[in-house]
Amino acid sequence: MRGVLTRDAATWPVRRDRALANPVLRANVKNVTRRLAGARQRAYADYATGRAMRTEARDAKRRAIHQMDGMVQELCARLAANGVSAVVADGPAEVAEHITRIAQRRGARRVVKSKSMMTEELDLNRRLGAVGLSVRETDLGEYIIQLLGERPSHLLAPAAHRNRQEVWEVFQHTADAAGVTGPTSSDVGPLTAFARARLREDFLAADLGITGANFLVAETGTVVLVTNEGNADMVVSLPPVHVVVAGLDKVVGTWDDLAALIQQPALSGVGQRLSAYTTLISGPRQPGELEGPEELHVILVDNGRRAVQAGPYADVLTCIRCGACYNVCPVYRQVGGHAYGSTYAGPIGAVSTPLLAGLTFLPELPRSLCTLCNACVEACPMDIALPDHFISLRREAAEAGMETAATRLTYRAWGRMWSSPRRYQRFVAWARRGQPLMMRGGKLVRSPGLWRGWFATRDMPPIAPETFHEWWARRRAP
Amino acid sequence: MKRALVEEFRARWEGLGGHYWEAAGPSALPQVLAAASDALVDRSAGTTPSVLLWPGHGFAASAWAPAWTGPAWERAAVEWQAGSLYLNGRPAEEGAIRALAARAALGVTGSAWAVADTGSVALYRGPGGGLWPSLLPPAHLMVVRASQVVANVAEGLGLLRGESETPAPSAGAASPPSRMPRMVKIISGPSSTADIEGQLWIGVHGPARVGVVLVG
Numbered sequence: 001m002r003g004v005l006t007r008d009a010a011t012w013p014v015r016r017d018r019a020l021a022n023p024v025l026r027a028n029v030k031n032v033t034r035r036l037a038g039a040r041q042r043a044y045a046d047y048a049t050g051r052a053m054r055t056e057a058r059d060a061k062r063r064a065i066h067q068m069d070g071m072v073q074e075l076c077a078r079l080a081a082n083g084v085s086a087v088v089a090d091g092p093a094e095v096a097e098h099i100t101r102i103a104q105r106r107g108a109r110r111v112v113k114s115k116s117m118m119t120e121e122l123d124l125n126r127r128l129g130a131v132g133l134s135v136r137e138t139d140l141g142e143y144i145i146q147l148l149g150e151r152p153s154h155l156l157a158p159a160a161h162r163n164r165q166e167v168w169e170v171f172q173h174t175a176d177a178a179g180v181t182g183p184t185s186s187d188v189g190p191l192t193a194f195a196r197a198r199l200r201e202d203f204l205a206a207d208l209g210i211t212g213a214n215f216l217v218a219e220t221g222t223v224v225l226v227t228n229e230g231n232a233d234m235v236v237s238l239p240p241v242h243v244v245v246a247g248l249d250k251v252v253g254t255w256d257d258l259a260a261l262i263q264q265p266a267l268s269g270v271g272q273r274l275s276a277y278t279t280l281i282s283g284p285r286q287p288g289e290l291e292g293p294e295e296l297h298v299i300l301v302d303n304g305r306r307a308v309q310a311g312p313y314a315d316v317l318t319c320i321r322c323g324a325c326y327n328v329c330p331v332y333r334q335v336g337g338h339a340y341g342s343t344y345a346g347p348i349g350a351v352s353t354p355l356l357a358g359l360t361f362l363p364e365l366p367r368s369l370c371t372l373c374n375a376c377v378e379a380c381p382m383d384i385a386l387p388d389h390f391i392s393l394r395r396e397a398a399e400a401g402m403e404t405a406a407t408r409l410t411y412r413a414w415g416r417m418w419s420s421p422r423r424y425q426r427f428v429a430w431a432r433r434g435q436p437l438m439m440r441g442g443k444l445v446r447s448p449g450l451w452r453g454w455f456a457t458r459d460m461p462p463i464a465p466e467t468f469h470e471w472w473a474r475r476r477a478p
Numbered sequence: 479m480k481r482a483l484v485e486e487f488r489a490r491w492e493g494l495g496g497h498y499w500e501a502a503g504p505s506a507l508p509q510v511l512a513a514a515s516d517a518l519v520d521r522s523a524g525t526t527p528s529v530l531l532w533p534g535h536g537f538a539a540s541a542w543a544p545a546w547t548g549p550a551w552e553r554a555a556v557e558w559q560a561g562s563l564y565l566n567g568r569p570a571e572e573g574a575i576r577a578l579a580a581r582a583a584l585g586v587t588g589s590a591w592a593v594a595d596t597g598s599v600a601l602y603r604g605p606g607g608g609l610w611p612s613l614l615p616p617a618h619l620m621v622v623r624a625s626q627v628v629a630n631v632a633e634g635l636g637l638l639r640g641e642s643e644t645p646a647p648s649a650g651a652a653s654p655p656s657r658m659p660r661m662v663k664i665i666s667g668p669s670s671t672a673d674i675e676g677q678l679w680i681g682v683h684g685p686a687r688v689g690v691v692l693v694g
């Protein structure tokens with residue numbers, strides 16, 4: 001079954017130009033990606049154990065995806081034995097209904113959440129808001145963009161497109177609306193202190209907590225969360241009910257698999273050996289305990305994953321959402337996350353979005369947002385064959401007739417002309433005759449047809465009066 | 479061998495921004511805890527800081543309590559005795575502990591194990607111990623036994639798994655519940671964020687100041 005994803009109503013050229021015209025976004029995205037990419041490289045460089053663990057981790061994830069159904073069954077049985085309710089949901093509507101039922105039974109209204117891409121994918125906040133639940137995002141970056149009414153633009157730094165002045169403004173606004181004093185300045189310290197105080201009240205008042213999961217261990221029925229801020233720990237240990245919403249792809253087999261994987265999100269994501277908080281949850285509060293949720297629910301979400309698992313692109317499901325591929329991608333570094341138009345950005349987003357939701361969903365992603373530079377596959381700790389997938393997705397789109405007639409004809413003609421030396425030389429001679437019309441200041445600055453866009457921001461030297469081939473032929477002539 | 483692990487742990491933990499002290503043995507512990515607490519707690523507010531003591535992990539609150547006597551501290555201790563929890567000697571209630579945790583200047587806990595390779599400390603939530611003291615106060619102090627320092631995360635996870643080995647299901651019975659502690663928290667440094675302009679800032683939700691007292 002196909003997944004249901006959210007999408008920006010704007011077309012790709014609009015989204016792209018919006019991003020390129022936003023200097024704050026571009027400066028911040030550049031800084032964040034450069035910092036995280038550098039941190040990752042340094043973290044692995046002096047850590048042979050981490051590099052060895054990475055291959056083990058990759059193999060563990062591949063095994064898990066390969067045997068997904070069996071692992072999910074084992075996990076559900078384990079969870080049930082641990083006193084955890086576990087269900088598999090098809091998509092966004094089922095997840096929202098399930099949580100609504102839990103909330104109604106418990107009389108819960110105030111929900112706190114820690115950052116979860118899965119719930120972003122499901123557009124869960126909007127759906128829960130529609131049934132009267134008030135949902136508070138508690139990761140600092142997510143809190144900022146929730147107040148701004150926006151969506152995350154980076155896996156690990158959701159507000160990477162905003163600067164402190166903008167954060168100060170929205171916090172002031174929030175403070176005024178709540179009748180409290182706002183942050184004393186736009187420095188990071190006062191801004192963080194303001195968020196801490198506001199969110200602390202939300203944590204203590206909440207009656208339901210929602211988190212995602214980095215891993216779910218089938219063998220033991222354990223939910224693993226990796227964070228640096230500690231907000232997830234608040235969400236899982238203060239409200240009386242905790243609901244975990246995680247993709248089917250987050251299940252791993254054994255405790256040993258977890259040991260191999262547990263450091264990878266931090267190493268590849270932020271360049272730390274382990275995040276500040278790694279939390280392992282294996283059930284609700286036990287008799288005699290005074291802390292921890294009374295109820296623990298796990299909702300495993302398909303939303304297109306089973307169909308991907310059955311096909312040739314199954315390895316995209318081994319993604320651990322570390323963001324390493326975003327940080328090295330020349331396209332992402334220019335346009336940031338919103339330009340991709342849905343939940344997942346960067347190379348993995350451009351590949352997995354159409355795979356989850358169908359090839360006609362945002363078809364420009366594999367077509368236009370990749371230069372095939374290969375940086376992503378070198379950065380990916382799971383060795384996901386992203387560039388290969390871009391090429392096959394483009395081929396699939398072409399075979400399915402999704403390209404315009406102009407594109408098809410142009411490429412066919414181009415392919416014919418350049419695939420034989422004779423035809424290529426004829427093409428060059430012919431183009432040289434036409435090029436004076438396309439030149440300015442001794443450079444080629446224009447082109448007809450599909451290449452026009454290429455010249456919008458570039459020029460190139462004209463074809464030489466005598467090419468190497470021609471010179472060679474002249475020299476060898478008797 | 480153990481000493482080398484302890485040194486490695488210390489270097490990593492301090493590298494992450496954690497504070498570190500050592501106590502030669504259990505009898506020296508209260509004195510070191512007192513000094514560590516003074517260093518971790520910000521007294522600029524002028525009020526008497528409160529400390530919430532909930533050791534768990536086989537430690538006894540009463541053995542540590544002398545560290546926070548006198549007018550300088552307001553002390554609350556949670557202890558596990560004969561199958562139930564007591565708060566300052568009276569049967570404990572959830573709401574009372576939670577309120578204390580929410581306003582404490584310092585939380586103090588034991589720990590299950592610590593990892594040299596990553597500079598991390600693991601805490602279990604179990605009948606004897608809670609995690610709120612590690613979560614809500616602005617400062618958190620942990621006691622680690624030198625014998626609990628392991629080389630790497632895998633070894634620590636192995637200990638956790640070993641403690642929770644479940645009995646094999648008897649024929650025909652459904653799989654028995656795991657005895658794994660229901661929540662385990664592996665702490666590697668203070669609560670931190672880089673969400674505003676990528677600038678690192680500590681103490682966003684959890685403690686900004688974290689300390690370890692290693693007891694030999």
Ligand code: SF4
Pocket residue numbers: 268318319320321322323324325326348379380381382383384
């Ligand atoms: S595709 Fe690889 S590099 Fe990109 S987020 Fe996923 S695991 Fe990280």
